[in-house]
Amino acid sequence: MKALTKAPPESLLRLKGQRTDAIDTPALVVDLDAMDRNIQRLAEFAAKHQMLWRPHAKTHKSINLAHRLLAAGACGICVQKTGEAEALAAGGIDDIYISNEVIAPAKLARVAQLAQTLSERGGRLSICVDSREGIERLAQALQGHPARLRVFVEIDVGQGRCGVLPGSAAVSLVQDIQRHASLEFGGLQAYHGKAQHLRGVAERREAIAEAVQAVHRTCEALQAAGLQTPLITGAGTGTLVLEAASGVYGELQAGSFMFMDADYASNERDPAQPHFEQALFVKTQVISASLDHAVCDAGHKSHAIDSGLPQVLCLVAGHELDYANGGDEHGLLRAARPGGPLPQLGQFLWLIPGHCDPTVNLHDHLIGVRGGLVEGVVDCIIDVDARGALT
Amino acid sequence: MKALTKAPPESLLRLKGQRTDAIDTPALVVDLDAMDRNIQRLAEFAAKHQMLWRPHAKTHKSINLAHRLLAAGACGICVQKTGEAEALAAGGIDDIYISNEVIAPAKLARVAQLAQTLSERGGRLSICVDSREGIERLAQALQGHPARLRVFVEIDVGQGRCGVLPGSAAVSLVQDIQRHASLEFGGLQAYHGKAQHLRGVAERREAIAEAVQAVHRTCEALQAAGLQTPLITGAGTGTLVLEAASGVYGELQAGSFMFMDADYASNERDPAQPHFEQALFVKTQVISASLDHAVCDAGHKSHAIDSGLPQVLCLVAGHELDYANGGDEHGLLRAARPGGPLPQLGQFLWLIPGHCDPTVNLHDHLIGVRGGLVEGVVDCIIDVDARGALT
Numbered sequence: 114m115k116a117l118t119k120a121p122p123e124s125l126l127r128l129k130g131q132r133t134d135a136i137d138t139p140a141l142v143v144d145l146d147a148m149d150r151n152i153q154r155l156a157e158f159a160a161k162h163q164m165l166w167r168p169h170a171k172t173h174k175s176i177n178l179a180h181r182l183l184a185a186g187a188c189g190i191c192v193q194k195t196g197e198a199e200a201l202a203a204g205g206i207d208d209i210y211i212s213n214e215v216i217a218p219a220k221l222a223r224v225a226q227l228a229q230t231l232s233e234r235g236g237r238l239s240i241c242v243d244s245r246e247g248i249e250r251l252a253q254a255l256q257g258h259p260a261r262l263r264v265f266v267e268i269d270v271g272q273g274r275c276g277v278l279p280g281s282a283a284v285s286l287v288q289d290i291q292r293h294a295s296l297e298f299g300g301l302q303a304y305h306g307k308a309q310h311l312r313g314v315a316e317r318r319e320a321i322a323e324a325v326q327a328v329h330r331t332c333e334a335l336q337a338a339g340l341q342t343p344l345i346t347g348a349g350t351g352t353l354v355l356e357a358a359s360g361v362y363g364e365l366q367a368g369s370f371m372f373m374d375a376d377y378a379s380n381e382r383d384p385a386q387p388h389f390e391q392a393l394f395v396k397t398q399v400i401s402a403s404l405d406h407a408v409c410d411a412g413h414k415s416h417a418i419d420s421g422l423p424q425v426l427c428l429v430a431g432h433e434l435d436y437a438n439g440g441d442e443h444g445l446l447r448a449a450r451p452g453g454p455l456p457q458l459g460q461f462l463w464l465i466p467g468h469c470d471p472t473v474n475l476h477d478h479l480i481g482v483r484g485g486l487v488e489g490v491v492d493c494i495i496d497v498d499a500r501g502a503l504t
Numbered sequence: 505m506k507a508l509t510k511a512p513p514e515s516l517l518r519l520k521g522q523r524t525d526a527i528d529t530p531a532l533v534v535d536l537d538a539m540d541r542n543i544q545r546l547a548e549f550a551a552k553h554q555m556l557w558r559p560h561a562k563t564h565k566s567i568n569l570a571h572r573l574l575a576a577g578a579c580g581i582c583v584q585k586t587g588e589a590e591a592l593a594a595g596g597i598d599d600i601y602i603s604n605e606v607i608a609p610a611k612l613a614r615v616a617q618l619a620q621t622l623s624e625r626g627g628r629l630s631i632c633v634d635s636r637e638g639i640e641r642l643a644q645a646l647q648g649h650p651a652r653l654r655v656f657v658e659i660d661v662g663q664g665r666c667g668v669l670p671g672s673a674a675v676s677l678v679q680d681i682q683r684h685a686s687l688e689f690g691g692l693q694a695y696h697g698k699a700q701h702l703r704g705v706a707e708r709r710e711a712i713a714e715a716v717q718a719v720h721r722t723c724e725a726l727q728a729a730g731l732q733t734p735l736i737t738g739a740g741t742g743t744l745v746l747e748a749a750s751g752v753y754g755e756l757q758a759g760s761f762m763f764m765d766a767d768y769a770s771n772e773r774d775p776a777q778p779h780f781e782q783a784l785f786v787k788t789q790v791i792s793a794s795l796d797h798a799v800c801d802a803g804h805k806s807h808a809i810d811s812g813l814p815q816v817l818c819l820v821a822g823h824e825l826d827y828a829n830g831g832d833e834h835g836l837l838r839a840a841r842p843g844g845p846l847p848q849l850g851q852f853l854w855l856i857p858g859h860c861d862p863t864v865n866l867h868d869h870l871i872g873v874r875g876g877l878v879e880g881v882v883d884c885i886i887d888v889d890a891r892g893a894l895t
Contacts (some may be wrong), residue, residue, distance in 0.1 A: 137611065171832065193832070194833065217792070220528065244849055246849050274836060306831055396882055400666070402635070413808070413810045419804045419832075440665070458638070459607050470832050476891045476892065501866075501867065503531070
């Protein structure tokens, strides 16, 4: 498990109170005002719908940010990896849900240890399963540990990734869970990842309507078997208004809403969706300039391109720039309109990443900025504590 | 600057001498025998062509591997970032070339400091420029430092990224360099990144023929101005046979040859090319299995997908699998032939990354394996020391 505290390097600590000009590039920068508004809007949305929200820490991987989300009313956090759970537990997060299947005995031993640690602290570890073998392995790992583990059965609600088929297959798994005193059935994991990025509102409505039907079908099958479903957990930034409106889901897992990215910004906006603002940027600098293009120092080692290339934030009308991939460490910048102005050597630019989660995963630190100034040290230089927590 | 030594976590140290089954997933694993053969083949190739080789450390970012390359005859290392140079210098690498433009005064102050540090150790720092302003800024940063910096003028030999136009523009920059006692003209940086990934041998020959012409033209212009060109540096894994055959290039910068990847493997092989073997793998595990697909625990937080998705290493004929993107933490596996067998829950698989450099950048450690066993600690758990050295 990672140490509880990890001091950011001196060069970052020196940034406190300075203008953003002082931030060396490439760097990942968070507009804390925008992020706070995003968090507040989700908190209000969840309260209005009387839902729990358990934002996904795979987005930020940061102890500091997880605590901010809890302070705003989140009931706990989701993670995808055992290592993320360990890193965030080491930072004082007590209610953690590994919303993913864990199969390796070595990892399950860590899961069992973490369940006990959190339980002793008055917290709770939850995890996801989609197979009988997964349940057996979990139960085996927990032997000799007094802690109980809350277990969600993942059903495939349309993504075609993990999860059993909705209906009787899920019932069978719940019955398996109930054979083990160390396991407690927590409910259904019903997350539709693909639906988050369907561009049109109608497409997303259709996808989530099917997901909701799958959930209903499964709850009915469980009820027919005399089993109650304590909670349905799921939903991402792209569809959360739909899961909320369904009346079935009780917990929102959305994580990207706090940062946003170019991909989510490309979705047609659902009128019911809270207004989430772009809060995450890669600051970059022009290191080479020629007559027809400029080159900046942020390539795909600085931002993930799985969901498309970054966009260049346009601060002056008419100065729009297109970003083309220049390799691992370079970006190629051209005027969006023929003859438009190019940035000068040394100029700083702000990129809007295509996809926030894997972009954060590339950086050791997030630099928090408020009103153009780097904020106080504790609250601003935000370690990406679980970066590299791949296992 | 990073500390000289950094102990890998206990969980990795315990792997020493164990079979690869013991490696938790996802993990980046190097077949050290294959890597050693790749290094040996490049060393022999360079010797045969009487060329220096200065492998690019942006590929491996590892002190341990940099030392292995030097031991095999490399004259030094290339890096792309000041932070990489610092991390590798802290690990005892004395001859470092930042093959990239540096413009930020804060970084240039670090460059100047590093030039002095390496000089005091009997080593040398080199850097790349492509603008008069870049040269002025460099000279300014070096004021008050006794160390001299070797400076290469980058010419654009067809990539359309950094670099001045071949010919008179380069002459003008060399003259600028020579106005500063702290700067020493090292030669021309003439790297054609795009050409590395042209699939056909004929296309690559054409591209590098043009690059060689551009170099000739520039050397002639320099000679006409009474200037000698000490060295032409460039070439990558995809084209190095062509630069070597040109008789103009004196130094090879190729880095990927030591690991290789699915993208380089897709190139039509030049008969003159040394046989470079795949040596880098992402070990992954099946965490979910259904009737028509399986899901493994390696998504694009475990391997870069800028140059395509990873391939699944096929260990049994007829068991070929296709990998589809399952998001940040998941890969979707389907039988390559309808009805072909799917891997079972818990099964380990080995992925060949699409692109080695940014894949290494996602990991904190490389696990070195020889003959199916994790090798001794010092030589096997290879820290990616400069991972996250973005600036």
